[in-house]
Amino acid sequence: MSEARSAPPAEAAFRSALLSVDPRLSKFQPLPRILAFDAFDSGTHGWTELLGNYDGRGNLDTVDDHMRDFRPPQLSSCTFFDIGTHGAMTGTYALKLATRPITGHTATAIRRLTMSGRGLLQIEAYFTYKAEATLGGGPESDRFGDVVWDGNLHPSEAQFGAFTVATDLCGDGGLRYHTVARYLNTDLDNRLARQWVYPTVPEPTPREHLEGKVKLGYAADFTAPNPEDWEPFGEPQELCYNEVPTKVNWHYLRWQIDTEARRNMELQVNDRVFDMSDVPVPPYAERYDSLENLLNFYFSVRTHSATRNFLFLDSVVISVDW
Amino acid sequence: MRQSQTAVLERNTTLTGEFATEPYEAAWAGEARWFVQVLERSAEDAELTLTTQISPDGITWCDHDGGTHRTEGELTTWAVREFGQWLRVRGDVAPAGAQVKVRIYLAVKS
Numbered sequence: 001m002s003e004a005r006s007a008p009p010a011e012a013a014f015r016s017a018l019l020s021v022d023p024r025l026s027k028f029q030p031l032p033r034i035l036a037f038d039a040f041d042s043g044t045h046g047w048t049e050l051l052g053n054y055d056g057r058g059n060l061d062t063v064d065d066h067m068r069d070f071r072p073p074q075l076s077s078c079t080f081f082d083i084g085t086h087g088a089m090t091g092t093y094a095l096k097l098a099t100r101p102i103t104g105h106t107a108t109a110i111r112r113l114t115m116s117g118r119g120l121l122q123i124e125a126y127f128t129y130k131a132e133a134t135l136g137g138g139p140e141s142d143r144f145g146d147v148v149w150d151g152n153l154h155p156s157e158a159q160f161g162a163f164t165v166a167t168d169l170c171g172d173g174g175l176r177y178h179t180v181a182r183y184l185n186t187d188l189d190n191r192l193a194r195q196w197v198y199p200t201v202p203e204p205t206p207r208e209h210l211e212g213k214v215k216l217g218y219a220a221d222f223t224a225p226n227p228e229d230w231e232p233f234g235e236p237q238e239l240c241y242n243e244v245p246t247k248v249n250w251h252y253l254r255w256q257i258d259t260e261a262r263r264n265m266e267l268q269v270n271d272r273v274f275d276m277s278d279v280p281v282p283p284y285a286e287r288y289d290s291l292e293n294l295l296n297f298y299f300s301v302r303t304h305s306a307t308r309n310f311l312f313l314d315s316v317v318i319s320v321d322w
Numbered sequence: 323m324r325q326s327q328t329a330v331l332e333r334n335t336t337l338t339g340e341f342a343t344e345p346y347e348a349a350w351a352g353e354a355r356w357f358v359q360v361l362e363r364s365a366e367d368a369e370l371t372l373t374t375q376i377s378p379d380g381i382t383w384c385d386h387d388g389g390t391h392r393t394e395g396e397l398t399t400w401a402v403r404e405f406g407q408w409l410r411v412r413g414d415v416a417p418a419g420a421q422v423k424v425r426i427y428l429a430v431k432s
Contacts, residue, residue: 043325051333060334060425072329074347079407081379085349093350100344135381 007032024090028124029254030319035113038316040075041091047073047316050108050298053206064209066216066225070108070300073097078312080246081133089126089250089314097311099303101132104219107311110298115171117322118260123165123297124317126250129185131159132308133245144305145190156245158192160185161304163311164223165255168203169262170294174287178203179257180223181267181276183239186304188227194236196267198279199224205284221302234274250314259295325350325432331411332426334361337370338419342412343426345380351430354402354409360393361423368420370413372398377408385412393422 007015015032019025024039038045052067054060060068076096078086088094097107115121133156134141142149145158162184170176184193201224204214216225224230240249256265262283264276297318301311331343348354358372370393374386391400402409409430415422 044327049330063333068333071344072331072346074329075327075350076347077349077407079347079349079379081381096347098344133379133381 025317027126027252028317030124030317031120031122031321032319033322034317034319036111036316036318038111039090040095040313040315041088041093044073044075044095045111045316047095047109047111047313049073050110064206064216065218066220066222067206069100069218070106071098071100073107073109076312078248081135082246086246086248088312095313097299097301099301099309101303101306101308102219103304103306104221104302106219106222106300106302107309108298108300109313110296111316111318113295113318114293115169115259115295116293117320118171119258120256120265120321121167121259121295122254122256122319124252124254124319125165125299126314127163127253128248128250128312129160129163129239129241129301130245130248130310130312131156131303131305132310134307145186146192152243154244157241158186158190159303159305159307160241160309161302162186164298164300164302165253166223166298166300167257168294168296168298169259170288170291171259174289174291175262175283176288176291176294177262177281177283179264179281181255182223182230183237183269184230188304190305194238195232196234196237196274197230197232198276199229200231200280200282201226201229202282202284207288223300233276233279234272237269237272239270248312326430327351328427328429330425331428332424334423334425336421336423337413337415338421340412340414342375342383343410345377345408345410346428347380347407348405348409348428348430349407351432352403354405354428354430356400356402356411357427357429358393358398358411359425359427360396360398361425362421364421367417368422369393369416370422370424371416372411372413374400374402374405375410375412376405377410378406380408383410383412
């Protein structure tokens with residue numbers, strides 16, 4: 001057990017007091033060691049586009065079709081056609097992940113670290129999610145999926161598919177696994193689901209494609225392509241989309257896992273805490289080279305309609321107890 | 323120290339006819355530079371021309387006043403300033419049916 005985990009009460013109280021008076025950190029609940037404090041008003045902080053693997057000649061044609069177009073993250077001032085610049089929760093800029101307007105398309109941002117220990121690992125973020133505004137069209141633009149514009153609910157909300165927070169972890173002799181939490185705003189038929197889900201299978205990898213085990217098409221769900229491989233956890237949760245596609249309300253997310261036990265712990269989103277300790281973490285059957293102590297987090301956003309979907313991140317904190 | 327960012331907006335994409343890249347937000351940047359790398363042409367006379375576009379909202383677009391650029395050789399580049407919030411590039415591959423495979427980089431700097 002690390003020194004940090006067994007901090008005496010006086011030290012813990014002093015640390016808590018310091019965090020509480022720091023306006024940058026007091027909105028987070030970090031574990032004892034902060035590995036990353038990413039406020040996107042000052043850059044991308046290493047959150048970058050995910051790309052599938054390629055051959056020794058740098059031929060990007062060899063990247064898997066479903067992993068070659070995850071789009072570069074943008075520093076966005078959250079500017080919209082109706083009100084101009086909305087701005088971020090802190091300062092002007094947020095990190096924006098934006099899909100193409102192609103059903104099933106996914107945008108990602110990944111953060112690459114390694115583990116210097118084992119134990120609790122936590123990511124916190126302030127986020128919001130939006131579908132791109134629609135301008136023009138006829139009366140058909142007032143309805144989408146199971147939503148009809150009624151002055152409160154807006155069809156844009158049904159045009160937002162899902163966002164995901166996940167890890168890619170490896171160690172202890174090449175044992176690789178992912179932990180995944182996805183907010184399924186709508187099902188694949190664009191009906192509001194508002195349900196947290198997890199995959200029951202590991203993510204297909206480029207090596208499995210090269211070995212002929214899997215071949216996925218463009219816009220396939222790279223985390224787990226078969227919709228039947230996703231299971232719900234917890235009760236549905238309604239978030240604050242706030243009626244139209246141009247109002248930004250920031251939500252708090254805190255997700256904790258245990259890399260010593262290789263298991264999920266809990267997910268907090270605003271006022272709801274989901275016990276994830278029974279959510280299984282399926283490892284890959286085969287071992288992986290070159291990934292010792294891999295510690296990656298990614299966020300992704302996937303559209304279930306021919307409308308661009310956006311995930312905005314104001315800030316992210318990654319912390320550990322080792 | 324100045325902030326900078328390079329985004330790969332198209333990666334080994336085969337273009338034909340008219341196209342436009344996805345919207346990219348760069349309001350924080352004072353200068354931008356396009357790099358268009360031609361990887362393959364379906365014929366020697368396959369020609370790709372490109373024009374920077376800007377937008378107040380990421381939805382409605384007009385041409386930037388920097389003119390149109392014709393790709394020559396492997397790499398074509400031009401700079402853009404005073405672009406406001408959003409950037410994209412529109413282009414056209416001629417003659418009809420011709421194909422050009424490209425990577426398109428946008429390099430922005432505060």
